[in-house]
Amino acid sequence: MFSFYIINTMIDRKTLRENYEKIKEGLKKRGYEFDIDSLLEKDKEYRKLLTEINELKAKRNRLTDEIKKLKREGKDIGELIEKSREIGNKIEEIEEDVKNLEKEIENKLLEIPNIPHESVPVGSSSEENVVVREWGERKEFDFEPKSHWELGEKLGILDFKRAGSMSGSRFVIYKGLGALLERALVQFFLDVATKEHGYTEIFPPILVKEESAYGSAHLPKFDEEMYKTLDEKLYLLPTAEMALANLHRNEILREDDLPLYYTAYTPCFRREAGSYGKDVRGIIRQHQFNKVELFKFTKPEESYDELEKMVSDAERILQKLGIPYRVVLLCTGDMGFAAAKTYDIEVWAPGVKRWLEASSVSNCENFQAKRTNTRFRRKDGKLEYVHTLNGSGLATPRTFIALIENYQQKDGSILIPEVLRKYMGGIEKIPAQ
């Protein structure tokens, strides 16, 4: 026999029952097909059986008490034991059905995505996302700006060919000043997060248990997106969010300790199974990339303010780097499974002439908190689920792209922004070869 764990779900049954209309509408807004009604039917059946079991158990408990008493008095208890056994058998019978139903219901519930916040624009695809603001000048070049893969190869800082033969497509080797730049970006991101924005640095395991993947809501829906170890027991992080969401699993946090801010640098691994032929050139879409993640545990009433703050924390980094970007509010149809509201931050990459998502900042409300059973105690003693927020601050590849494409010079060299120089031994540019 193997053991399994019941994972709490965002839309637990009570929520489902009490917010039927709201949930139905939310799913519709997302364009998500789901048969709530049949699920509610099952839940009703489940509760009926539960009540029956409860009553039988109450009966048995009374009998047990009596047996206890009579036995002490040395009286005959044979008949009562027989009766109790009968009840036990009946309970077992019903319990079988209840268990099956429960598992069925729980599995279904795990497939329900988060309900969008009311401020999220309704739409079916990225077309309907809303640009909230734009920062920085999109620079005019007096020459034709090169793409990062041209620059990277010419300068000898990115090596696609050898990475390909070593690991396959969608892998890259950073070399020399390229490797240094990559490392500098990670350090810079972490320093801004910890020293300026008050996040506590975490360096988590890169492999996590299946249970944790359920907690962050990467399972069950995104199994095919993740790499896992051969025995299928451990998952490589597709994002540090998957680790951080589980940081306070099964804990009861103190109200005074909230909000908690965490940041973590980790490599991230994604199979990109559904994106054949998309972004195949360069480092826009890689199987492995580096990211500094921001994560918060907050009180429910503060999470939306904290969301705005997290977005501006991520923006601040790009401002310091002098990279033009825009902030996009995702519409209902373009949001991730666990998110109730998401902003993307897209950097301008003049070489590929595209906006590239360098950060995605989401409020998951209590969606992950329910799955990971992360709660806090109010001053009045009441327990409540926390809200969780995650965001990139930032992902390196696309920042790397925007950086070298924006800072390329006519002679083929790349200027290093002032703020990065101290992480790169003081050099001012990556010289042309």
Next chain:
RNA sequence: GGAGGGGUGGCCGAGCGGUCGAAGGCGGCGGCUUGCUAAGCCGUUGUCCCCCGUUGAGGGGGACCGCGGGUUCGAAUCCCGCCCCCUCCGCCA
């Protein structure tokens, strides 16, 4: 990898087939005492689910002692599997 030990409430820690939701302590909350502080005394204090009632009124029942399963009329207590922690030995960056 081998050999042991252990996981109990917010925390520490007893219990090792019925009288245990679970002693005791700490912490929390309420009250008394108190010139202030410290202390003392008394009381209180878990979570989840279901049903009826309510919609910040309650009442009844059930479950929960790492997780899952088994034995039993009855399991925190016995048995099996899994997860996690600790100690010792071996191996190793």
